[in-house]
Amino acid sequence: MADITPIVVNPEGSKRVVVTKELPGTHWQDILTAADCRIEIMPGTEILSKEEIIALIGDQCDGAIGQLTEAWDTDTLGALKAAGGTAYSNYAVGFNNVDVAAANELGLPVGNTPGVLTETTAELAIALTFAASRRIVESDQFMRSGQFHGWLPQLFMGQLFHGKTVGIIGAGRIGAAYARMMVEGHKMNLVYYDLYQNESLEDYVADYGALLEKHGEPAVTCQRVDSIEELLKVSDLVSLHTVLDENTKHLINEERLNLMKKDAILVNSARGPIIDENALVAHCQKNPDFRVGLDVFEEEPAMAPGLADLDNVVIVPHIASATVWTREGMASLAASNVAGLLQGYSLWDGADVLPFLEGDIPQAMPNIVNASEVGIS
Numbered sequence: 001m002a003d004i005t006p007i008v009v010n011p012e013g014s015k016r017v018v019v020t021k022e023l024p025g026t027h028w029q030d031i032l033t034a035a036d037c038r039i040e041i042m043p044g045t046e047i048l049s050k051e052e053i054i055a056l057i058g059d060q061c062d063g064a065i066g067q068l069t070e071a072w073d074t075d076t077l078g079a080l081k082a083a084g085g086t087a088y089s090n091y092a093v094g095f096n097n098v099d100v101a102a103a104n105e106l107g108l109p110v111g112n113t114p115g116v117l118t119e120t121t122a123e124l125a126i127a128l129t130f131a132a133s134r135r136i137v138e139s140d141q142f143m144r145s146g147q148f149h150g151w152l153p154q155l156f157m158g159q160l161f162h163g164k165t166v167g168i169i170g171a172g173r174i175g176a177a178y179a180r181m182m183v184e185g186h187k188m189n190l191v192y193y194d195l196y197q198n199e200s201l202e203d204y205v206a207d208y209g210a211l212l213e214k215h216g217e218p219a220v221t222c223q224r225v226d227s228i229e230e231l232l233k234v235s236d237l238v239s240l241h242t243v244l245d246e247n248t249k250h251l252i253n254e255e256r257l258n259l260m261k262k263d264a265i266l267v268n269s270a271r272g273p274i275i276d277e278n279a280l281v282a283h284c285q286k287n288p289d290f291r292v293g294l295d296v297f298e299e300e301p302a303m304a305p306g307l308a309d310l311d312n313v314v315i316v317p318h319i320a321s322a323t324v325w326t327r328e329g330m331a332s333l334a335a336s337n338v339a340g341l342l343q344g345y346s347l348w349d350g351a352d353v354l355p356f357l358e359g360d361i362p363q364a365m366p367n368i369v370n371a372s373e374v375g376i377s
């Protein structure tokens with residue numbers, strides 16, 4: 001077990017809040033300090049085990065901010081509750097690492113950080129899309145290794161997206177932002193699969209199509225499909241934006257990969273286990289023109305055997321939300337969740353979370369995922 005020597009901010013604060021990793025910026029510390037919290041921050045890059053988290057919580061702890069890499073389950077949430085804790089926030093929008101049923105059972109509120117990752121995550125998904133389709137990493141390696149001896153008609157040919165079809169699985173905030181970027185920027189037709197209709201996305205694409213027609217260009221279209229199979233068959237590019245739960249684990253498996261076009265592009269910036277990674281490796285080995293961009297991995301930080309050897313896969317280390325604005329914003333939102341809970345505030349009912357990002361923040365919690373289950377309104 002690592003020697004736990006946290007960094008302490010505002011040592012005289014009357015409420016003890018533990019933070020399992022150093023977070024960017026200082027606004028989040030101001031928020032907790034203003035709420036009379038003593039902040040204890042775990043330094044270093046090592047991912048904490050459950051035992052280390054429990055040791056950090058100790059005998060008395062009012063609140064905690066945890067990471068998506070940590071298991072916040074009956075043991076860790078139970079330790080927080082037993083130490084007198086009444087507030088937890090994930091430093092993430094995704095919360096598949098939190099056992100929300102256990103939190104409900106313990107009566108512990110669980111916060112998360114939606115609203116500041118949308119464009120940032122969509123932009124990284126776009127970067128992966130083009131890195132994969134235009135073979136940027138392979139080309140870069142080719143240049144650096146001195147293999148470029150002059151322009152050639154067939155050197156590193158990839159796929160054009162303009163006017164083709166983009167398929168989005170999960171058309172929530174991030175999925176819709178990505179869809180709009182590909183539709184607006186590259187005049188792609190959109191198909192999407194989601195349990196819920198996204199009317200504003202559909203309206204947007206219809207209006208954009210009308211604008212294009214007015215300017216003498218073909219209109220773009222938007223279609224919500226009833227099955228993932230249908231989407232996979234027609235799409236030239238597929239981007240995944242669903243939550244991870246028992247219904248979406250291995251949503252993309254061998255059978256579904258085989259339905260995709262042989263030269264399609266697949267991008268995952270959501271959660272690794274949505275794709276059966278071993279099946280993906282086998283598929284990419286068999287289909288060299290099939291290209292993939294991955295920000296997330298099934299057994300993070302490990303990769304499936306063979307994945308790193310594939311030229312047709314671009315891999316980055318779960319950095320989709322890694323812009324300064326977003327990561328500092330996530331810290332402000334997580335701190336506001338905890339500070340608000342400790343001060344007995346209500347849920348934020350504003351349209352967006354920007355007021356939490358600087359200066360004096362609203363007397364509210366930005367987002368609590370199990371608010372109704374634990375009686376918070």
Ligand SMILES: O=C(O)[C@H](O)CO
Nearest residue numbers: 091092093094320321
């Ligand atoms: O869930 C999240 O917040 C993201 O995966 C972090 O990048």
